[in-house]
Amino acid sequence: MKIERLELALLRLPLVHFFETSFGRVHDKTFILVRVDGDGVTGYGECVADANPFYSAETNESAWQIISGFIAPRVIGVDVEHPRDLFQALGAIRGHQMAKAAVEMAAWDLYARQQDLPLWRVLGGVRDRIASGVSIGIQDSLDQLIARVERELAAGYRRIKIKIKHGWDVEAVAAVRRRFGSIALMVDANGAYRVSDGDRLAELDAYDLMMIEQPLDYDDLLDHAALQKRLRTPICLDESIKSVNAAREALALDACRIVNIKPGRMGGFTESIRLHDLCAANGIPVWHGGMLESGIGRAANIHLSTLPNFTLPGDIAASERYFNPDLIEPPIQVSSTGTIAVPTGPGLGVDIRQDRVDAATLRRESFEVAHA
Numbered sequence: 001m002k003i004e005r006l007e008l009a010l011l012r013l014p015l016v017h018f019f020e021t022s023f024g025r026v027h028d029k030t031f032i033l034v035r036v037d038g039d040g041v042t043g044y045g046e047c048v049a050d051a052n053p054f055y056s057a058e059t060n061e062s063a064w065q066i067i068s069g070f071i072a073p074r075v076i077g078v079d080v081e082h083p084r085d086l087f088q089a090l091g092a093i094r095g096h097q098m099a100k101a102a103v104e105m106a107a108w109d110l111y112a113r114q115q116d117l118p119l120w121r122v123l124g125g126v127r128d129r130i131a132s133g134v135s136i137g138i139q140d141s142l143d144q145l146i147a148r149v150e151r152e153l154a155a156g157y158r159r160i161k162i163k164i165k166h167g168w169d170v171e172a173v174a175a176v177r178r179r180f181g182s183i184a185l186m187v188d189a190n191g192a193y194r195v196s197d198g199d200r201l202a203e204l205d206a207y208d209l210m211m212i213e214q215p216l217d218y219d220d221l222l223d224h225a226a227l228q229k230r231l232r233t234p235i236c237l238d239e240s241i242k243s244v245n246a247a248r249e250a251l252a253l254d255a256c257r258i259v260n261i262k263p264g265r266m267g268g269f270t271e272s273i274r275l276h277d278l279c280a281a282n283g284i285p286v287w288h289g290g291m292l293e294s295g296i297g298r299a300a301n302i303h304l305s306t307l308p309n310f311t312l313p314g315d316i317a318a319s320e321r322y323f324n325p326d327l328i329e330p331p332i333q334v335s336s337t338g339t340i341a342v343p344t345g346p347g348l349g350v351d352i353r354q355d356r357v358d359a360a361t362l363r364r365e366s367f368e369v370a371h372a
């Protein structure tokens, strides 16, 4: 496989509803779409970096710079046998997982389309539907939270995650439990707490949560291990797991008992599969995280979620919760029993509406092999 041309586009899409986490409220999503071309076939990758460096150190601007200055020159015009080799081929570039993952995803899509296979087959998946959960942001009132949970349960979603932060934690969980009983419920703090908040977090143990996601800081494995010792509820790590090595350390320390996998955070599918396999070998269940992706990145998440150790519902919900219209047609839909059908066409298996991509594009740049 050879990438002959790579194009970057910066897109902005308005969100159907604002989304609030412990690091703030967003009303739209600005992201890079990577397009690669080779042998008359096109592949796409969606970068999960944000406009700001709050979830991770990367931003759209840093990803643009790293892809254009360092990744594109290393992949364009280079023969690669399989996209699984790309992550290692980019090993000279430290970090910048989201930038690497976006290009790698486009290369996997290109490869799968060239082979005329759906991406999940190429990734090693084993199922044709995935279980879907929702992530509900911080709301303005508990009544609004209850209304949101009610709507998502009625839509069929198999698990409810609510975002928490100081001032919106135990009361929010208690209100949801009171109203909805023993639903599959979890929380995500996005690193808002410190180990000294252990007493507060331990109060959550009374509510039978499936897990507490990333309660402490993004690089704080030792404190997560200390906190896990105090809690009955499993800790799930998200931000902390930026590499397979970080996961090895987390598991050795018993810093978490569940792992959230996001290819953007890991540097792509190859590293995500290694993480998936490491967790499987250690009896650690995994689920697929979400980064408010458009239908393009969402489709990729669905394909990866077909691997066998994705045993818990992921943060992969219907397009209509995020963007209306989405960039793809038909949009991603969820069945009344909370599952999503894996696209069956080649590659990502979704039809991209170029007119909508063009309308959302703020900036574009393309790179090609320099001809002698």
Ligand code: OSB
Pocket (backbone or CB within 6 Å): 055, 134, 135, 188, 190, 238, 289, 290, 291, 292, 293, 315, 316, 317
């Ligand atoms: O921590 O999982 C997270 C969204 C943006 C950044 C980080 C996270 C999230 C979500 C939303 O929880 C998941 C989704 O619905 O895409």
Ligand code: MG
Pocket (backbone or CB within 6 Å): 188, 190, 213, 214, 238, 239, 260, 289
């Ligand atoms: Mg998270």
